[in-house]
Amino acid sequence: MHENIIDALRRGAADEALTAAREAVAAQPQDPMAQRLLAAALRLAGDREGAVEAIDRAVALAPDDASIQLERAGLLLQERKLDEAEAALARSVGLDPNQFPAYIVQAQLALARGEIEEAERLARTAARIAPEHPQLAAVEGSIALRRGDADRGLAILSAAAKRWPWEGTLRHSLGFAYWAKGHLAFAEEAFRALREAKPDSMSLRFLLADLMRQQGRPGDALAELEPLLRDPSATPAMRRMVGELELAAGRNEAAELHLRESLLEHPGERRTLLALIEAWRRLGDSDGARGTLDRLLEIHPGNVDLWRARLMFEEYASEGAVAVVDRWLAATPDSVPALEARATLHDAAGRGEEAEAVARRITELQPGHAAAEMRIVRGLLSRDPEAGIEHIERLLSAADNEQASRQLRQALGRALDIAGQPAAAAATWAELHVELAPRRLPLPEPAPARTEWPRSGELSEPAPAVILLWGTPGSMVERLAATLQGNGLPLRADRLGEDPPDDLFQRFSTIRQLASGEADPLGLVEEWRAALPARGISDGQIHDLLLWWDNAALIALRPHLPNAQLVFALRDPRDMLLDWLAFGAQAPFALETPMAGARWMADVLAQIADIHEQGLFPHQLVRMDAVVDDPEGIAAALAPILSSGLRPLPAERLGGERLPAGHWRRFHEPLGEAFALLEPVARRLGYAAD
CATH class of the missing domain: 1.25.40 (Serine Threonine Protein Phosphatase 5, Tetratricopeptide repeat)
Incomplete structure (x- = not known):
């Protein structure tokens, strides 16, 4: 039309x-x-x-x-x-x-x-x-x-x-x-x-409100929009926007009211639903959430987002969650998302065969469904690795797009690993990285080592808490970030998204400019602070997930951001390299060869070892080796840093299982040279040589 x-x-x-x-x-x-x-x-x-x-x-x-x-x-x-x-x-x-x-x-x-x-x-x-x-x-x-x-x-x-x-x-x-x-x-x-020339202009009020929001002034933005809500023709989108601003201002009850009204009028709006879920979470109003969602589901039983939201207000894999999925499947028996939820519950209960059967049903309804095919592959690998390899190869021959082919080849590498063929697994994964390298960012060149640092600054008055969070590829730092965000803390992961801030922690050139003395350290820190309101931070308190780390940043942080704390996710460096090779990384860095990755990783981890050994800056090392697949362990590891308890995330929100600690030893032969580059820094960080 x-x-x-x-x-x-x-x-x-x-x-x-x-x-x-x-x-x-x-x-x-x-x-x-x-x-x-x-x-x-x-x-x-x-x-x-x-x-x-x-x-x-x-x-x-x-x-x-x-x-x-x-x-x-x-x-x-x-x-x-x-x-x-x-x-x-x-x-x-x-x-x-x-x-x-x-x-x-x-x-x-x-x-x-x-x-x-x-x-x-x-x-x-x-x-x-x-x-x-x-x-x-x-x-x-x-x-x-x-x-x-x-x-x-x-x-x-x-x-x-x-x-x-x-x-x-x-x-x-x-x-x-x-x-x-x-x-x-x-x-x-x-x-x-x-x-001022057109006081009744609705569009100008929206523009002004959005600009105020980006500058960290949600209260002013609300005042700008308030006259519009008195109009009986106020749309669901208007109410959603006001509800989001109320959330940003910390007025959670008012936010819940506006967002609930907006969702009732327009239940298909995912953005409204996500904001309302956050309001319910802040208010601890699980009963209100269940009631509202159940009413909507009676009218809109085919709305997948509403069902998924409803599941969020039941304990993971509980009887309540099972009952919700039962209702979902009764309403839409051939719904693939509902069947996915059923398979997840079977897996959580240890009923692997039933989960695999559901996965096979999904592939009947939606041939080539990646997650279901991978679930079938996992079942085959647990029983007969060779059969799993054959199944993946059949899927590869029928793959009709590049993304599906890459996922299958990654899974093939894991299958070869399980089947006791580490050399073939490493070669399969390395080949994938070579193909992807032109689309990735080059690894940032580390600054030369230095022995002299600017004097640490002192706080004249209490300052907002700042956590700078980083980990090399394979460290699983993203699971720390997800746990912080899932607990409602001011975690910002926008550096890895489509609209990253343009500041000292984003530009690779910062490393060279600080190391050479070309950059103004105070100016860079002030630039970082000035960008916080546009990132939704109005009080200066932020947990900033970084794209890269280099000790050159200490030239700016030591004198001008003494209220910050560095938090590094850490595993045995050889396990991190293997994880990067096998699963890729959230940070879009190119891994041209395992040797190139090991060389870069050794340099950067040596800088972290310097911080730890010399006390160059307040920091914490969060060792992920034993907790990488353990939501409760991750929450417990973070709690001392925040001086408060954290709720663990549901296991499915962490992603799939990763290779166990020490798995690198199985790859000692094909990756021995790369592991040798990492051995010295591994020992400095407290890991055994072999």
Whole structure:
């Protein structure tokens, strides 16, 4: 349906686009894209007022979708006397002046679809009609932003805003340019000026609230949105956003109320459900959670997310969990997620054969289901490793995509290991890493060893607790992070996500710059602090999961962040290398060869040994060797660091079982040279030589 509207808009067929867009909105009134397209069609038909109303409805349905806000900016232009100049110019070159809005709308749509080159082509055409039009400058600035060139976008929009200071479109786009550059306070100022001129603008209130949230001011953001909630037409998305802000402000009861109302209106919204689960967890309201979810499941028995949420409020593998899965399967007998839950319960109860039977049923319903096939393979390997190998090889021959093939080859390596063929297993895993290396980050070059360090700073007053958490690939540091996060602590793992902070702990260049004296240590720490509000940290207390570690960072931390504590996850270095080889790592580093990985790991672990032996900085070594697959053991290992008890995570949230401590000895022959590189640092860290 959307394609027909877009095609009509591209052709400039206003009536056709408008008819199709109205049909789409009637069919799916909660679809923000349908409202966006209706706005574009109304604009093309000359109904600017109707277009603004339509785009405002899209904003209400998706208040935190920045692309909709950008489109709205294109509808706010008050053309004033530029109409006459545009028409005169168009007549002088024999062009239809009515086509200019069409080109601008099409360019905005192209930007929304991510078609940057098409947007540029349309902007060039529009420039032939009205090269001095402020809306053209807004489009050109937006194109630069979409290309990732925030500096150029900011330059274009700043110059245009000075030339046409009354134009709301330019100020709107300028706000986004500041936002893209991370200048949140300037972006807020730009949007606030617009909101003062249009106090009833719902979209501007949403923008301001989001900027305040990112600056660690959830209370101000709530105050900005509060008038909208008095409107009886407040959408579930509005209530969700307010509920999330209430959570950020620590007002958990108010958050639960707004989020529950939003979920009852729109039970398919996963983001709302996740936030509501967190509110219930903070309130300790398991009964309220069960009641709300059970009511929703009576109406929506096919909603997988609701069933999974309902299971979260039962003890793992308890009778209550079994009863929930029984109800789930009664409602949807062929639901693969429900069968997955059943297999997990069988495994937890030690009923491996029954779990395998359920896995076989899953593969009947969904051939090639990776987790079910792996469960079948595990069963075969426990009984007959050779049969397991043959089964994997059959699956490999039928694999129809690269990801499935990689998973199967990784499993083949494990099967060869179990079958007593460590050389073949190591070769299989190493081959996978060679193929993946071009898509991974290069290993950061460690700084040269040093013997002199800046004096440690002293705290003049109590400071927020800061934990910097790291471990080499294979250390299972991610299980420590998951346990912290599962207990509601301020763990941030965004360095490994799609939108990492740009600070000293993210840039590899920090190592060289600090070691050479090129960087300002205080400036780097202040930069890290300044980025915390945008990461959802308003009080400075953070558990920061790092992408890399190098002792060069101590040049900044010792004098300027004395309230921090380093926490290193640790296992026998040879087990960590083997785990990295066999299972990969959360940190996307390239393992070009086992020798290259061992050489890098030996250098970095030697730095950690220096910290430990010389007391260079407050730190803790969390030895994972005996607890890597033990949720209670992991929680107990972390408790002394936090001076409080932690709840263990359910075992399934840790992921699959890993190789047992000391398993590296089985690979001594194929990986002996790599293990020899690690032996000296292993001994320094307290592990036996062999």
